[in-house]
Amino acid sequence: MDIFELAIYILPPYVVALFAFGVAYRVSRYIFMFRRVPVRRRQRPASKLLAGLVKTFLDPLIIDARMRKSDFIGGLILLHILGVIPLIFLLGQHVAMFSYWFPPYSVLRPLSIPSSATSPALTLTAPLKPASEMSWTFVESVWGPLTVILNGDLLAVLAMLGVSYKIGDKLWRAYRRVGHVRLGDFAALLLLLAILVTGFLATHHLPSGDIVTYRFVLGTHILLAEVLVAVLPFTKFWHFVFGYWYGKLHEWYDLKYRRGAL
Amino acid sequence: MSGWEAFSPDTLRSEAKAIAGRLNPVLLHFVEDCVGCALCEVNCPYTPAGEEYGPVEKAEPLRRIVRGQVFLAAKVLPWLFGARLPRSAEELDRWAELAYRCTNCGLCYITCPFGIHSGTMIQHLRYSLARTGRIPTLLKMMMDLEASGNVLSVEGFSKVWSELLGKLEGLGVSFDRKGAKYVYLPSLAEALITPGALVGTAKILNKLGLDWTMPSKPLSVRAPIANLAGDSGAALEVTRRIVDYVAGIGASTVVLSDGGYPYRFLRFDAPALLGKPLGFEVVHIVELLHEALRKGSLKLREVDQKITWHSPCQLGRMGGLIEEPAEVLSSTSKNFVKLESHGLLSKCCGGGNAIACVVPPTIEMFEGLLGGKIPISEKEKVFLDKLYKDMLIASKAKVDEIRKSGASTVITACVGCVHTLQLASKAHGLGVEIKTLPEYIAELLPE
Known part of the structure; x- marks a missing residue:
């Protein structure tokens, strides 16, 4: 058994179990600590509260764009919006993989992003179709001219630039002995960078085209991604699943719904 | 040895345990969901005085305390997982410096992409620091005075208050009158720093024709000043004193002229601290004015002043x-x-x-x-x-x-x-x- 087989056929249920345990552990703490607060809320019109909800999510983005442009471009646009979010959920190879593990995911197949701007082929070896009922070899992209941007190659490079920006920012802060920078910050960012690099290499059958190397690089890519999923509830990646949504919704509830700060 | 020189690792450890005991879902979110993006720095009033005064940095000591109590990995390897407590008086002094560079203004709360309010964490940190002796002497004196229940025991304060009472009596104000519907609650701090606010509020309440009274003695230095040092126990005592006073009058509404933290505290935080509704409404004088102007029951003279x-x-x-x-x-x-x-x-x-x-x-x-x-x-x-x-x-x-x-x-x-x-x-x-x-x-x- 090689790393590829381990990552695809053996580990997934364990990864899901660890992830589920972590989610249950972290969310349960919030549930068990919850106490109802007897405060009379300030009455505000529902329409203003709804607009306030949208603004609660938009405000940090606007502030970032106005006051910290480098972070807005490197951290938000490159890393998040153009980088990992479409790559993780819509890259054709990922849609195929997730659909294999979780068939309803194939509903996103029409939105799949090809890995190349010039070819809809899922792999370099296409059109050799794998012997499976679920197999597909091309991304019938609905993105039209947007494929110039929405393609795995470009998005992966942008995401790598975004992660590198974040690593650089942390290093610069660490150099200035800023106290909140911790080893875990670097571990998380380096893990993400390794996943992006191995994914990019696997897509292009690099560093060599032989099957053993390919299976090793792709296997490493999937294995590292599984590590990320398994540790996600215990690391800062948790913000993506819970922290961001809980935090902003709570802020809206506290400041706008309860106190009426609109 | 004064509190500012003392250093006791045991006190720090016991304070760390106490903070863990005060965790609630919101504080837990503030502590554990920060990704360290440091966007909060851009709107914090203290960042211009030094990058190290950004909210994420100021809240880090509290995070260290909590991590060491709540997370297993941080308990085992505190140096690796950012859970190390100060090992010298100088390190503790540094924490105090950070804790007193926060106005708890809430700008970081809105700026943070994750809705994290560093000010809340810094209040908890202040309380722990106070327990180690790091609290400004004047603040401690005022807390003790407020806790004594007689803020007029200081002659200088009593003199200022008496002079003000004379002016208010001239406006026909009745004090401690049972059965009044509104209680105006000024603080000693207002009498000392903004006495005009008391006289002005009395005139407005009279003009609005409200059935109101006020305490003949201030119930607090600034209700409750212990809140500024994060001391929720002492704040609770003062809250109970206020609640009992208002219940004794039988009023349905408390009016404040101080729109600083006493308004926020009594309107939103006190019921949570008390664990039940206060039994009366809390309004700021501007709410009464806004309502009266909206209804047309009050017309104000206009001026050209900018x-x-x-x-x-x-x-x-x-x-x-x-x-x-x-x-x-x-x-x-x-x-x-x-x-x-x-x-x-x-x-x-x-x-x-x-x-x-x-x-x-x-x-x-x-x-x-x-x-x-x-x-x-x-x-x-x-x-x-x-x-x-x-x-x-x-x-x-x-x-x-x-x-x-x-x-x-x-x-x-x-x-x-x-x-x-x-x-x-x-x-x-x-x-x-x-x-x-x-x-x-x-x-x-x-x-």
């Missing part, structure tokens, strides 16, 4: 009254101008959360009232001198904004803001008149 409104963070952003004061003021002058940052992201004056209350000029003022020197160690003096310097840097953005507005008078509604703006105005040569909203409005009441 005025502006400095929104106290605890009344506006954290208290929900952002547009109401501006609407009241715009009805009094065609030359009312909003400050550039007016709204949810209104700039902080830089002196809230007890900062302006403990800096050297305030100490001098209190020494005059107390009739003697306040015993402050050399180490604390250095701490306070630097704090004052940083406070003036923090207030600069607000001063610049006021200057840009071209207003000759700044209206606000918070004792701390008035005091800070007076100090900052003097230091930065702003040259504007600073008034509380009640005293400004009282001048415009119809005959």
Whole structure:
């Protein structure tokens, strides 16, 4: 058994179990600590509260764009919006993989992003179709001219630039002995960078085209991604699943719904 | 050895346990969901005084304390998982420096992409530091005075209050009158720093024709001053005192003229601390004015003066009254101008959360009232001198904004803001008149 087989056929249920345990552990703490607060809320019109909800999510983005442009471009646009979010959920190879593990995911197949701007082929070896009922070899992209941007190659490079920006920012802060920078910050960012690099290499059958190397690089890519999923509830990646949504919704509830700060 | 020199690892460890016991879902989110993006720095009034005063950095000590108590990996390897407690008095001093560079203004709360309010964490940190002895002496003195239940036991304070009572009696105010529907709750701090707010509020309440009374003695230094040191136990005692007083009168509404943290505390935080509703409503005088103007039951005289409104963070952003004061003021002058940052992201004056209350000029003022020197160690003096310097840097953005507005008078509604703006105005040569909203409005009441 090689790393590829381990990552695809053996580990997934364990990864899901660890992830589920972590989610249950972290969310349960919030549930068990919850106490109802007897405060009379300030009455505000529902329409203003709804607009306030949208603004609660938009405000940090606007502030970032106005006051910290480098972070807005490197951290938000490159890393998040153009980088990992479409790559993780819509890259054709990922849609195929997730659909294999979780068939309803194939509903996103029409939105799949090809890995190349010039070819809809899922792999370099296409059109050799794998012997499976679920197999597909091309991304019938609905993105039209947007494929110039929405393609795995470009998005992966942008995401790598975004992660590198974040690593650089942390290093610069660490150099200035800023106290909140911790080893875990670097571990998380380096893990993400390794996943992006191995994914990019696997897509292009690099560093060599032989099957053993390919299976090793792709296997490493999937294995590292599984590590990320398994540790996600215990690391800062948790913000993506819970922290961001809980935090902003709570802020809206506290400041706008309860106190009426609109 | 004074509290500012002491260092006890045992006290720190026991405080760490105590903080873990006070965790709730919201505080847990604040502690564990920060990704360290440091965007909060851009709007914090103290970042211009040093990058190290950004909210993420100031909240880090509290995170270290909690991590070491809550997370297994951090318990085992504290140095690796950011859970190491201070190992020397100097490190603890550094924590105190960070904790007293926060006005708890809430700007970081809105700026943070994850809705993390660093100010809340810093209040918890302040409490732990106070238990180790790191608390400004003047703040501690006022907390002790408030806890004693008799804030007029100091002759200087008693004299100021008596003079004010004389003026209020002249307005026909009745004190401690049972059966009144409204209780006006001024604090000792207002009597000392913004006495015009008390007289102005009394005139407004009379003009509105409300059935009201007020305590013959202030129930607090500034309800509750212990809140500024994060001492929820002492704050609870004062809250109970206020609740009992209002229940004794039988009033349905408490009116405040101080739009600083007492408004936020009594309106939103006190019921949570008490674990039940207070049994009465809490309103700021501007809410009564806004309502009366809206209904047309009150008409104010208009002036040409160019005025502006400095929104106290605890009344506006954290208290929900952002547009109401501006609407009241715009009805009094065609030359009312909003400050550039007016709204949810209104700039902080830089002196809230007890900062302006403990800096050297305030100490001098209190020494005059107390009739003697306040015993402050050399180490604390250095701490306070630097704090004052940083406070003036923090207030600069607000001063610049006021200057840009071209207003000759700044209206606000918070004792701390008035005091800070007076100090900052003097230091930065702003040259504007600073008034509380009640005293400004009282001048415009119809005959």
